[in-house]
Amino acid sequence: MARKPILDLLPRNLEFHNLSHVTLTPAQSRTLGLGLKFRSTLRPPTARVFDNQIQDFCHSVRLHHKFADQPDDPDFNPKLYVKTGWNPPREDPDLEENLHKIRQELLENFNQNPPRWTNNLTFEEWRGLRELKENPMVRVLATDKNLGPALVSTEWVEQETLKHLNDTKSYKKVMKDDWTLRRQKVIETREKLVNSYSSFLPPNSLKFLRSLDDSPRSVDPAKFYIIPKIHKSPIAGRPIAASHSYITRPISIFVDELVKPTITMPTVLRDSSELIQCLEKLVLPTNWLLVTADVSSLYPNIDTKKAIIALDLLLREAKVAQTPLLVQLA
Numbered sequence: 001m002a003r004k005p006i007l008d009l010l011p012r013n014l015e016f017h018n019l020s021h022v023t024l025t026p027a028q029s030r031t032l033g034l035g036l037k038f039r040s041t042l043r044p045p046t047a048r049v050f051d052n053q054i055q056d057f058c059h060s061v062r063l064h065h066k067f068a069d070q071p072d073d074p075d076f077n078p079k080l081y082v083k084t085g086w087n088p089p090r091e092d093p094d095l096e097e098n099l100h101k102i103r104q105e106l107l108e109n110f111n112q113n114p115p116r117w118t119n120n121l122t123f124e125e126w127r128g129l130r131e132l133k134e135n136p137m138v139r140v141l142a143t144d145k146n147l148g149p150a151l152v153s154t155e156w157v158e159q160e161t162l163k164h165l166n167d168t169k170s171y172k173k174v175m176k177d178d179w180t181l182r183r184q185k186v187i188e189t190r191e192k193l194v195n196s197y198s199s200f201l202p203p204n205s206l207k208f209l210r211s212l213d214d215s216p217r218s219v220d221p222a223k224f225y226i227i228p229k230i231h232k233s234p235i236a237g238r239p240i241a242a243s244h245s246y247i248t249r250p251i252s253i254f255v256d257e258l259v260k261p262t263i264t265m266p267t268v269l270r271d272s273s274e275l276i277q278c279l280e281k282l283v284l285p286t287n288w289l290l291v292t293a294d295v296s297s298l299y300p301n302i303d304t305k306k307a308i309i310a311l312d313l314l315l316r317e318a319k320v321a322q323t324p325l326l327v328q329l330a
Helices: 026-032 047-066 093-112 123-133 154-165 176-196 205-209 249-259 272-281 304-317 323-329
Strands: 138-141 150-153 223-229 236-242
Touching: 026 123, 047 093, 138 154, 150 154, 154 223, 154 236, 176 205, 176 323, 205 249, 249 323, 304 323
Parallel strands: none
Antiparallel strands: 138 150, 223 236
């Protein structure tokens, strides 16, 4: 059977939203509809990168072989694990011989059939993307609720961004020195808490909590940006302050991992999917109505002190041993 050309294998999701004044060509519409995660060009690895990938595979096989007969640790949490860089010993001659053969065959095949750049777009689609990229009047953004890419005006982005940043109830200006000083205070406070409550820490979690202490990126301020909420009328911008590399990230993950399994709140849904599952099982009388309400800027408007008090009460009701530590870390 003849191979299909690569363009016939492309995803066909054409969901995107043109919220700008720009009239798009069919090629531009088609390309934006592929989504922001679509890879327009596939860059092949170099021989060195490919060999490193093979070595990583061999390392993983040795690890699994080394601990294959050991029972699972019930206290192990993969989200709180920090790689050690430990290399398992090469104890099994048969395994090593097979891994060597696999590596040699893969490298030989790589050298005989070197991979090439793969272009997943036509020339017309590339040109359309370039025109949008070089147009200073528009921006391509992800949308809230993952509803597909949106083309919006740069003016709208600037106005929505300033509208949020000028809200003094939710935001305030800080200098880089303030941010650095706050980072040091976070480390000092964390160390006091883990020393006081060391007996409540799960195995290896201390290493995870300290995992960003030496990272230069853990000093970087949060990156603020907005994404359009196209399901709202009028369309508004959702503020996001991405601080995934800041010093507080391990603490946030640690608290989340220990709190989620222990707290049950029947009045709170995990996400929209859980709501749908509940509604599918629900039988309402014909004279009943489903009513929804929305909170403007929900998270910035939450009273932090009251939220911590509520967390403390829920953890104590669940009789969580780490309650004092979790509440103070929160």
